[in-house]
Amino acid sequence: MLRAAAAAGYEAFGYNRSEVGAKAARMDGYDVISDVEAVLTRAAGRDALIVVGVPMPAIDAVLSDVKTFAPDCVLTDVVSVKAPVAAAVQRHELGARYVGGHPMAGTSESGWAASAPDLFKNAAWAVSVDPGVHADPFRRVAQLALDCGAVVVPVLAVEHDRAVARISHLPHVLAEALAIEGANGGPLALGLAAGSFRDGTRVAATAPDLVRAICEPNATALLDVLDDTLEVLTQARDSLRANGTITELTEAGHDARTDYDDNERWFITDVRPGDHNWLTKLIDAGRSGGVLNSLD
């Protein structure tokens, strides 16, 4: 985020609780400190837009600091779930200037060395349009996403969480299971593994604690999707056992992947933040694949 915002011309400064992490960023010429009071006081003094980028388990501690040192700043986050963050923001009475966000981009690596200014180029960036979101903070958050090269997907927190259970959290769970089944085949199986196994297990290389921090706060939505997935797989297994075929699975799966390949963004051009019913209009547009690529 810091690299991308700085590359886009923002006067960007940052905080990392680890002085090692902060120093690594400073060595590359970025303005990053490990003193949370100092960074938030500075943010408050400049009416900065605060972007919280920590795993869900660390949210409460960070919001508590924001409430203490910079309660009037516009606030967003890049956490992988939105409803639990929104609830935490409410608990800390920071809701008035909060607009949740989630850029759909990342790698299986972490730390300063894994960061890149072009990570968000052409990415989808979910931005909350929940009741109570105000137009001015929405504009600032959405503009930051656009300036980082992303498009803005307007979405309700709870619908975001259900969607990412399907397309982000389930891929993690299936990758872990696939990796386990492959390794159970020993060196022979792992030595024969090629592209389908490599790609299918790529995200299993993510640190286990990070996968937990991503998936567990979204347990309700993920459980629904896991139940569905177990049903799909059980049906395929039963069909293979009883009739020797997985026709239904392969045809539905191919159709689904074709839907994905054919799924095209369309640009929302007729809604401006602050217009009459703008939240409702953006919610509807986002549900049917619409994105904002400009605020004008």
Next chain:
Amino acid sequence: MLRAAAAAGYEAFGYNRSEVGAKAARMDGYDVISDVEAVLTRAAGRDALIVVGVPMPAIDAVLSDVKTFAPDCVLTDVVSVKAPVAAAVQRHELGARYVGGHPMAGTSESGWAASAPDLFKNAAWAVSVDPGVHADPFRRVAQLALDCGAVVVPVLAVEHDRAVARISHLPHVLAEALAIEGANGGPLALGLAAGSFRDGTRVAATAPDLVRAICEPNATALLDVLDDTLEVLTQARDSLRANGTITELTEAGHDARTDYDDNERWFITDVRPGDHNWLTKLIDAGRSGGVLNSLD
């Protein structure tokens, strides 16, 4: 295969039952016809090594032609299962000069236009070392794999089939299920999908009939792995529901992916085809990750 063998200096000629496919290859300067009797008669006259590259359901028809027109040629195949092909070869009484093969390489595309001479560079190429395999045909088949840029993984047909159920057929099944779950989330979910979903569903783009032709002949091994996978996923689901955590899954999955990343080929240097007990020695070496990168 034809492109790779020709690039390696072989006098390679081919057959495709579709004249359109054969012509596409001829337009690129390759010697390919659509007359099966002519191509096999020519193969028999030159003591050619015959490589059968058809989906499992077409194997019987092809072997019947081979038995009629070129029964004394050395015979191999690149089909994704080995025990069912070996059984078919026995039925057609072609076992004496048969050595099964399976290069672990491919894309989700098919047809002449999707072929590439460097597809097998550095790939693992399973070659059968089942009882009854003779040293001379083994040498010819293994040398072809090496000349195409691959390394040879010596393996029993039944152990190959169990291994590929884990690292090739299960990835197909999980990719189909993941694609279905993603598409069920509609345009919003598909629009938010990023790298983990794209990679995890890549092979769901494969033609459904080809996925069936790959997986269904290996039903026995795939059913065992599917049962295991359902258990792993059910345990994760139950743990998430009861305790809010997927610790066990994420740690085992990460360890497994690390096993895969750390899995290194080692070169078998002390066994030559035809040596005393060479088949047994190669079976043992293959089981523990050994590969042949030379026959000398």
